[in-house]
Amino acid sequence: MQDKIHTSYKQLEQRSKYTNMFLRWFLYLVLILFALYFIFPLYVMIVTSLKTMEEIRQGTLLTWPSGLNFDSWAVAWGGRGYGAGDTFLKPYFWNSIKMVVPAVFFSTFIGAMTGYVLTKWRFKGDQWVFLFLLFGCFIPFQAILLPMARTLGVLGISNSVIGLVLVHTVYGIPFTTLFFRNYYISVPTELVKAARIDGAGFFKIFFKILLPISAPIIVVTVIWQFTQIWNDFLFGSTFSFGEAAPIQVALNNMVLSSTSVKEYNVDMASAIIAGVPTLIVYVLAGKYFIRGLTSGAVKG
Amino acid sequence: MKTLKIDELSKNFGTTEVLRKINLEIDEGNFLVLLGPSGCGKSTLLNIIAGLETINEGNVYIDDYNVSKVEPKDRNIAMVFQSYALYPSMNVRENMIFGLKQAKVSKEKIEEQLLKVSKFLQVDALLERKPSQLSGGQRQRVAIGRALVREPRIFLFDEPLSNLDAKLRVEMRREIKKLHQQLKTTVVYVTHDQTEAMSLGTNIAIMNHGVIQQNDTPENIYNKPSNTFVADFIGSPSMNLIKGNLKQSSNQISFVANGSNFEIPINGYDFKEKSNLENKEVYFGIRPEHIFSKKSNEGDFEINLRADLSEYIGHEQIMTFDYENQEVLAKFPSTIKIELSKNTKLYFDLTQISLFDAKTEERI
Numbered sequence: 001m002q003d004k005i006h007t008s009y010k011q012l013e014q015r016s017k018y019t020n021m022f023l024r025w026f027l028y029l030v031l032i033l034f035a036l037y038f039i040f041p042l043y044v045m046i047v048t049s050l051k052t053m054e055e056i057r058q059g060t061l062l063t064w065p066s067g068l069n070f071d072s073w074a075v076a077w078g079g080r081g082y083g084a085g086d087t088f089l090k091p092y093f094w095n096s097i098k099m100v101v102p103a104v105f106f107s108t109f110i111g112a113m114t115g116y117v118l119t120k121w122r123f124k125g126d127q128w129v130f131l132f133l134l135f136g137c138f139i140p141f142q143a144i145l146l147p148m149a150r151t152l153g154v155l156g157i158s159n160s161v162i163g164l165v166l167v168h169t170v171y172g173i174p175f176t177t178l179f180f181r182n183y184y185i186s187v188p189t190e191l192v193k194a195a196r197i198d199g200a201g202f203f204k205i206f207f208k209i210l211l212p213i214s215a216p217i218i219v220v221t222v223i224w225q226f227t228q229i230w231n232d233f234l235f236g237s238t239f240s241f242g243e244a245a246p247i248q249v250a251l252n253n254m255v256l257s258s259t260s261v262k263e264y265n266v267d268m269a270s271a272i273i274a275g276v277p278t279l280i281v282y283v284l285a286g287k288y289f290i291r292g293l294t295s296g297a298v299k300g
Numbered sequence: 301m302k303t304l305k306i307d308e309l310s311k312n313f314g315t316t317e318v319l320r321k322i323n324l325e326i327d328e329g330n331f332l333v334l335l336g337p338s339g340c341g342k343s344t345l346l347n348i349i350a351g352l353e354t355i356n357e358g359n360v361y362i363d364d365y366n367v368s369k370v371e372p373k374d375r376n377i378a379m380v381f382q383s384y385a386l387y388p389s390m391n392v393r394e395n396m397i398f399g400l401k402q403a404k405v406s407k408e409k410i411e412e413q414l415l416k417v418s419k420f421l422q423v424d425a426l427l428e429r430k431p432s433q434l435s436g437g438q439r440q441r442v443a444i445g446r447a448l449v450r451e452p453r454i455f456l457f458d459e460p461l462s463n464l465d466a467k468l469r470v471e472m473r474r475e476i477k478k479l480h481q482q483l484k485t486t487v488v489y490v491t492h493d494q495t496e497a498m499s500l501g502t503n504i505a506i507m508n509h510g511v512i513q514q515n516d517t518p519e520n521i522y523n524k525p526s527n528t529f530v531a532d533f534i535g536s537p538s539m540n541l542i543k544g545n546l547k548q549s550s551n552q553i554s555f556v557a558n559g560s561n562f563e564i565p566i567n568g569y570d571f572k573e574k575s576n577l578e579n580k581e582v583y584f585g586i587r588p589e590h591i592f593s594k595k596s597n598e599g600d601f602e603i604n605l606r607a608d609l610s611e612y613i614g615h616e617q618i619m620t621f622d623y624e625n626q627e628v629l630a631k632f633p634s635t636i637k638i639e640l641s642k643n644t645k646l647y648f649d650l651t652q653i654s655l656f657d658a659k660t661e662e663r664i
Contacts, residue, residue, distance in 0.1 A: 190385035190458075193352050194446075199373035199402035212389030 049073060049268035056264055072265035076254075076273055087257060089273055091243065092250035096230060096277075098161050099246055103168035104225045110169070111176020111221060112214065116206050118177070119184040120192045130181065136174030144171075145238050152239060159240050167239060168229045175228075176221050183217040184210065219285045226281045247274050301364050303328045303486040304349065304454055309358030311344060311510075318344050319510045322358070326503070329484040333501035335491060337533070341510040342490045343458060349488060350456050351375050362453060373402070378447035379456040382463055384439045386431035386446070392418075393427040396446045403450075413449045421445045437468050444479070457489040461496060473499060494534055498522070506530050525654060528661040531585050537618060537629045540591075541583040543658065548578040555584050555655075559624035564601055564648070569655065572664055582664065585654035588618065591630035592647045593638070600647035607640050621646065 048056060049072055050065040079088030117123075118130050148167060149158065157163040187210065195205045236246040245253070251274045255267050304326040311319040318341045326332050334342040347353040349360060351372035359368045367375050378399075386395050393414065400410045418424040421441045431439055440460060447455060460476070461469045477500055480487055491497055497504050498518045505515040506529075514526040525531035531539040544557035546566070554563035564584070571577070592600065605621035605628060612634060619638055621628045630646065638644055657664050 188381075188383045188385060190381040190383050191387065193347075193350070194379065194381060194385040195387070195398075196352060197350060197372045197377065197379050198399035198446075200398070204402075209387050209389070 045268045045272055049265050049272060051265055053261070053263060053265060072263070073269040073273075075263075075266050076269040087250065087254045089247060089250055089254070089270055092245055092247045093273070095161055095243075095245065095250075096247040099164045099168070100226060100229045100277075103165045103172065103229050104222055106165070106169045107172030107176050107225050108218060108221045110173055111178075112180045112211065112218070113206065114173065114177040115180025115182075115184050116210055118181050119187075120189060120205075120210075121202070130177075133174045133177050136171070137178065141171065141234055145234075149239065159242075159244050161240075161244055163239055164235060164244075164246065167235050168225075168232070171235075172225050172228065175224065179217055179221045179224070180214070183214065187213070215288065219288050223281060223285050227278050230278050301328075302326065302361070303330075303363060304332075304488065305361040305364070306345075306349070307359045307361065309345075309348065309360065310356050311341075311348060311353065312356050317510055319348075322510075322512060324505060324512070324515065326486055326488070329486060331480050331487045331489065331500055331502045333489045333491060333497040333504045334507060335494060335497040335501075335504050335533075336507035336513075338492060340507040342492075342507050345507070346379075346456055346458055346488060346490045349454070350377055350379050373399075376453040377456055378450045378452035378454075379458065380440075380443050380447050380460045382459040384431070384443040384463070386439060386442060388431055391428050391430050392423060392434070392442050392445075395431065395442060396449050399446065399450050413451075417445050417448045421448070436464050437472060440464065440472055441475075444476075448483075453486065455485050455487045455489075457487065457491075459491055460489075462491070462493070469496075476500060494536070498534075506533060508533075523652070524663065525585070526663050528583060528585075528656050531654060531656065535587055535589075537588050537631070539585045539587045539654070540628045541585050541656070542623060542626050542628065544582065544584055546577045546580045546582055546655075553577055555582070557584065557624055557626065564603075564650070566653075566655070567599070567650065569653065571655075577664075580664075581658035583656040583658055583661075585656060586628075586648055587652065588629045588631040590649040590652040591628070592649065593630075593632055593636050593644070595647050597649060597651070599650055601650050603646050603648060604643045605646055607638050607642060607644050610638065610640060 044061050047065055050069050052069060055066060075088065077088060077090050079086040114133070118126055152158040152163045157166065191209055192205055195209050200208065231248060233248045233252065236249040237252070240246065240249065251270055254270055302325045306322055306324040309319060309322040322345060334345060336342045344353060348355055351367065351370060355368055359366050361367065362375060387398065390398065396417065397410050397414055400413065418427060421444060423438065423441050423445055426434060426438060426442070431442070434442065461472050464472060473496055489500060501518055503515065504518055504521050506513045506521065508529050514521060514530045521530060521534055525534065528541060531541065542557050544555055544560070547554045547556055547563060553566045555566055556563050595602070605623050607619055608622050609620035611618040615634060617632055617634045619630050619632060621630065621644070632638070655664050656662060
């Protein structure tokens, strides 16, 4: 009797072992399929950008390129050098950098400041201010194009990088404020009280006490803002044209204004160039993001 | 000269009245505990003393100087918070000297103070650590150290021990007591823990609904609560309040519980007002620890009550008795055996009773 029970338990153990193994492999299979599915477009883009037009015409999408041929990358970045009508990304890439760096900086900084005030220096009606700011997150950008164009015109900064910096800063503030407010609300207000008794003022408390513990949320905000602003097409195409355009607008112009033949290799290279900075921000900042989250800086 | 004086102070948050006409005075070197249930306004009062909250009416004086509109940093106070409120990005050293640096104290003086205080609190080995690398007790010590280096006139403590576990809390309580004995600085200490209040305070102000119910020594708070709230709040389990009437015949005053047919004589009770006692509705207050199972004093009143419930808690047991449908709790050593559902002889120590007017709930 005792023996019989013993063996049946053994059998059950075996069986559950096999079931687990099967499920494990099934899980891997599904994951691998999904990974392939997601990586497929990137593969096509990279492979195509490395081919010559001849190869593209003859082979299929998946064919491996004959060699590492970066010609189309050079054309996408620096053009062919024949002057008028030659659109290439280099100047617009720098336009975008000039736009995205100050816009991310100012919107993040102002968002941190407003979040700090809304949580640690409460005033009468502050919840209304916050509500209106939240409202800003839900306004469709199309709705504000005309008033914003007028505003930029009055300020004399339409069709300029500065104009775009202003637009992106203003429209980033609701989001950045939301992020920082939600972060600072979990920081004990006693910290601010202690600092006030120690004799620190409004700015000193912000810069010395709160900002140093804000790394995780700064990273989140920077990733969010950088992606939004770098990838923006609507504001860029509406408020700028010609030389002041950011990279996404230039990319569009380049792809659409191609002459007789579609140069798929150059288009693919351009698209990758336009997408790489956000990727870099994710890879670099993502690491700090995790580090910031795990350091447990705020826990008193 | 009073170290701290609060005069007719009122505070509202919008339409909610948080503090009403508070009057308080503390002499140099005293340890005042503000005690009350949550939401009674004790923390608001402390924040007002610190200058972190504004005042609607009344004034706060420190050393006879009206500081009602003075910034927190200029009030010569220091505060220790419940969450310690150590600056997370700074190490212990930076935390402790932050205030002195803001006050532009000379480098030598800062070092001297830091050395003195960190040695005194035994945190001198932790100076380079971040708050996140400290244990709860160490954080508490550093928080106290940050307050100490400023050499304030008044220490403010806002429930400093409630984040610690039970064992550490008792330890830190003793340390705070020792600290006060050595430094003799004036302290205002907020807590909702009556044991903390009793053991630390030279004075306890019990608050409820924004009003000070009683401001007295721990002994008087325990023995002569000024109303039923204080009687009920202090003591664990709290004082039995038995409803009934007073009887007065010639020179003898006695108490008859509702529905009861015998009188408990009230002798030697220190009435505030000895007139109009006949038939007065009162609460007869007696603490569970003043009910005995054996006669210990000549004046003890013998009474027969039915035991309903027994709660064993190790060193003692809490018994619930029925007194004409009113519950009476008593505390006995756990060695005594009392049978449930049976009448038991009990002895009330009548020298320890309190009487309250049933309508006003004030001590009479």
